[in-house]
Amino acid sequence: MLRLILSRLxxxxxxxxxxxxxxxxxxxxxxxxxxxxxxxxxxxxxVKQAMLARYNMDKGPYVFFGSYLEGIxxxxxxxxxxxxxxxxxxxxxxxxxxxSASLGLTAIAFGLLLGTTAGVLGALxxxxxxxxxxxxxTLIGISLPSFVTGAVLLAVGxxxxxxxxxxLTFTHLPLGGWSxxxxxxxxxxxxGLAPAAYIARxxxxxxxxxxxxxxxxxxxxxxLSHRQALFxxxxxxxxxxxLSFLGPAAASVMTGSFVVETIFNIxxxxxxxxxxxxxxxxxxxxxxxxxxxxxxxxFNLLVDLAYAWVDPRIELS
Amino acid sequence: xxxxxxxxxxxxxxxxALAFFSFDDGLPPLPDDPQGRGAFVFAxxxxxxSLDPGTTSASTDFRVVKCLYEPLLVVKWGGEGLEPGSAxxxxxxxxxxxxxxxxxxxxxxWSDGHAVSAEDFVYGWRRALLPDSASDYASLFYVIEGAEDxxxxxxxxxxxxxxxxxxxxxxxxxxxxxxxxxxxxxxxSLSDKEKWDLxxxxxxxxxxxxxxxxxxxxxxxxSPTAYFVDLCAxxxxxxxxxxxxxxxxxxxxxGAFRIDDAYFGDPLRLVSNGPYTLRDWEQKVRMIFDQNPxxxxxxxxxxxxxxxxxxxxxxxxxxxxxxxxLDWIPDVGEMKQKLVPKNYPNVHTVPSAGTYYYxxxxxxxxxxxxxxxxxxxRVRQAMGxxxxxxxxxxxxxRMREPIAKLVVPDEAIPGYTGPVGSALTxxxxxxxxxxxxxxxxxxxxxxxIEIMVNNDAGGAGHARIALAVKKSWEDHxxxxxxxxxxxxxxxxxxxxxxNFHVRRAGWFGDYIDPTTWLDMHRSSDSNNDSKYFNAxxxxxxxxxxxxxxxxxxxxxxxxAEALLMQEAPIVPIFYYATVMMYDKDKVDLRPNAWNxxxxxxxxxKRGE
Numbered sequence: 001m002l003r004l005i006l007s008r009l010x011x012x013x014x015x016x017x018x019x020x021x022x023x024x025x026x027x028x029x030x031x032x033x034x035x036x037x038x039x040x041x042x043x044x045x046x047v048k049q050a051m052l053a054r055y056n057m058d059k060g061p062y063v064f065f066g067s068y069l070e071g072i073x074x075x076x077x078x079x080x081x082x083x084x085x086x087x088x089x090x091x092x093x094x095x096x097x098x099x100s101a102s103l104g105l106t107a108i109a110f111g112l113l114l115g116t117t118a119g120v121l122g123a124l125x126x127x128x129x130x131x132x133x134x135x136x137x138t139l140i141g142i143s144l145p146s147f148v149t150g151a152v153l154l155a156v157g158x159x160x161x162x163x164x165x166x167x168l169t170f171t172h173l174p175l176g177g178w179s180x181x182x183x184x185x186x187x188x189x190x191x192g193l194a195p196a197a198y199i200a201r202x203x204x205x206x207x208x209x210x211x212x213x214x215x216x217x218x219x220x221x222x223x224l225s226h227r228q229a230l231f232x233x234x235x236x237x238x239x240x241x242x243l244s245f246l247g248p249a250a251a252s253v254m255t256g257s258f259v260v261e262t263i264f265n266i267x268x269x270x271x272x273x274x275x276x277x278x279x280x281x282x283x284x285x286x287x288x289x290x291x292x293x294x295x296x297x298x299f300n301l302l303v304d305l306a307y308a309w310v311d312p313r314i315e316l317s
Numbered sequence: 318x319x320x321x322x323x324x325x326x327x328x329x330x331x332x333x334a335l336a337f338f339s340f341d342d343g344l345p346p347l348p349d350d351p352q353g354r355g356a357f358v359f360a361x362x363x364x365x366x367s368l369d370p371g372t373t374s375a376s377t378d379f380r381v382v383k384c385l386y387e388p389l390l391v392v393k394w395g396g397e398g399l400e401p402g403s404a405x406x407x408x409x410x411x412x413x414x415x416x417x418x419x420x421x422x423x424x425x426x427w428s429d430g431h432a433v434s435a436e437d438f439v440y441g442w443r444r445a446l447l448p449d450s451a452s453d454y455a456s457l458f459y460v461i462e463g464a465e466d467x468x469x470x471x472x473x474x475x476x477x478x479x480x481x482x483x484x485x486x487x488x489x490x491x492x493x494x495x496x497x498x499x500x501x502x503x504x505x506s507l508s509d510k511e512k513w514d515l516x517x518x519x520x521x522x523x524x525x526x527x528x529x530x531x532x533x534x535x536x537x538x539x540s541p542t543a544y545f546v547d548l549c550a551x552x553x554x555x556x557x558x559x560x561x562x563x564x565x566x567x568x569x570x571x572g573a574f575r576i577d578d579a580y581f582g583d584p585l586r587l588v589s590n591g592p593y594t595l596r597d598w599e600q601k602v603r604m605i606f607d608q609n610p611x612x613x614x615x616x617x618x619x620x621x622x623x624x625x626x627x628x629x630x631x632x633x634x635x636x637x638x639x640x641x642x643l644d645w646i647p648d649v650g651e652m653k654q655k656l657v658p659k660n661y662p663n664v665h666t667v668p669s670a671g672t673y674y675y676x677x678x679x680x681x682x683x684x685x686x687x688x689x690x691x692x693x694x695r696v697r698q699a700m701g702x703x704x705x706x707x708x709x710x711x712x713x714x715r716m717r718e719p720i721a722k723l724v725v726p727d728e729a730i731p732g733y734t735g736p737v738g739s740a741l742t743x744x745x746x747x748x749x750x751x752x753x754x755x756x757x758x759x760x761x762x763x764x765x766i767e768i769m770v771n772n773d774a775g776g777a778g779h780a781r782i783a784l785a786v787k788k789s790w791e792d793h794x795x796x797x798x799x800x801x802x803x804x805x806x807x808x809x810x811x812x813x814x815x816n817f818h819v820r821r822a823g824w825f826g827d828y829i830d831p832t833t834w835l836d837m838h839r840s841s842d843s844n845n846d847s848k849y850f851n852a853x854x855x856x857x858x859x860x861x862x863x864x865x866x867x868x869x870x871x872x873x874x875x876x877a878e879a880l881l882m883q884e885a886p887i888v889p890i891f892y893y894a895t896v897m898m899y900d901k902d903k904v905d906l907r908p909n910a911w912n913x914x915x916x917x918x919x920x921x922k923r924g925e
Contacts, residue, residue: 032804032809045482047448050449053451054573083366084366085372087578087600109329112325175640264633265633
């Protein structure tokens, strides 16, 4: 086990450097330059030269990339944003990541709760209204994009509560923003619905499969009820695929969603993924990609470890 | 099962631990105020790029920069005319119209209590001009004697090899180097520190911005420039507190002198001389400006706080407005398509000093070597005459923007009358005839062309307009037209390289003078993406630049505009209009075409 962790951690810098080089190349060859803000005017040639010199970009990609790496290794400095002067990449990540991570984790927890419940309920009574309900959640979560569910939740959750309960100024949900735990409820639902749907489907299908396997039949033969067999023996196994789904899902949800953050006005990191590319803000692109890649790798490792721990049959090597 | 429960438990605990982390609850209490003035709250979709008056160039940034810094002059509330800001009166102008003398008011103070001195203006202007700061608007200072040469000189001194890109015109470069024979050897031999000392010396010697004493600033222009006073009210011409900023400066790699960028976003360090100080800037959430206790005119302010919320989603802005959480939405963005045609309450359409137009590539051939039919004036005229502006604003944009026949917006410049008669009008029949004369009867032999539009956020309307234009060109002229949609940055990049047939374009005026729209079509201008060239046009602008009589000068500019409209490197379609929301009865906003607002004067009561 220790060897696995070690070797995975040793692979990490290698994988990250490959990702870094590929991302840098793409960010560099992307057309346009970072000095023109949306809709603003293009600086004249002399000013552009002055700007390139200012960000060390005037001597070509190798020098620029070299000084970037030098900054990382000598000073742990991930460079500055060009589109937002005065902001460092590290600062942008430091501000955005905790917001996105806490929202993402809440969303994942919500998704896990809703998904597991729906999956189990569906499997308990196949073809019953409960099963159809579980299927409905799955369908909604998978087929409705978050900008639809998000907007609907905002309109219904925040506005209609005001119209219906005009006196209750303290109980309704805030109109977006990031100003207290209450402001997390709606975006966490919007963000968690898709994982919930996948989890529900994984559990529902897994349980259906496992409930007809030999060992469950044996358990039933020993006198366990359908329900007992399901909870005591089947669920554990059906949960394994969910665990492997959780790794990448958590990494992507916790690094933020552009859509949900935009709709609910949340100052998270998801926004940076899109905005930095639009602005061609190269070091920010590199920074957020590094964060995402690292989280993805670490979460996958955690999942593997949890897997081995939950199911002793699996050997890690 | 137990183990699964443990895994779930860990997730739950981690969630709870993180959930109550990183929240900030609401706004700090309003500053005490015996007059009971309150806060003015508005929303924009993106955080400002920067609060540095010397380097920022976006109009949304300027709006908040103006809260912090007060230049010598300010635009009057409502946008008509100027009044003294940090200066105690309008400047004294010498008879030849070249020398301007400003007196700083005695009670002008920085927010740390220091007096605002003439030296602070010299410092601020010098900093904005220096290529070290890489300011977009450095060229605004070129009207001042010695400024333009100083810019290139400093650039060459830091890195001599840059000059070849900075001054692409070889003749111009050779002339410049003749004036500065020792530049190359200095650039090679001096250390960064020596270069910087030399630069400061050179600025004092050659650039005509002088502090005669603590309160007197004198500026000499290279030629009479009527709009110089307007520039003195422009945020780029703000002062900088030398006593705060200069100690932060350092010579960074490459030899450039720079102060810490983060200073401009740091409420603890930022010192301002305008109506407000920066109270807080929470990235992507909001900026709070509180009244500057040292501001000379603080009793005349209408409110004691300005809050700029960052709300990316326009419909969320609208919801907030409806809930009374916002006093103003400066630009409803894409929501305007829904709000304007329905006469939604509190929606106001404000014409702005910007023109939406189509721009033709006038080069003889495209970069690929293919012959470019739009190099022929008759072809451009024919295509321009098939653009039905009325239909576009009524049925395509549905915003009923003012139709633009000329590139300088109507009534945007007091005293200037555009050459209305010279504009191309919608006349498909005459257009078809012109095209036939040019050798393409019914579009025969005309190569397929592309209309280049950007389709990034907020740009959906461009494609719709392009479709209408395409249809008209196909129906009336028999051309084969396709749409080429791309990001704005790509569009700019291709325009610069001349790799396009026709593109959509827009231009907002920078200063209140026709040249802000006309100069860019001079053959030598870096923004002349059409590569339009007419010696007569260049000459008219050149002569107008040194013409001291304002009326005569405007006549010459109108003549140049007439030429531009006739030869049609560009075809204006409409003037931009900003769609904003505010309650007229509650908020005395006084919006205007040049976006010159006085947020500090808007009366707001506490608790509203």
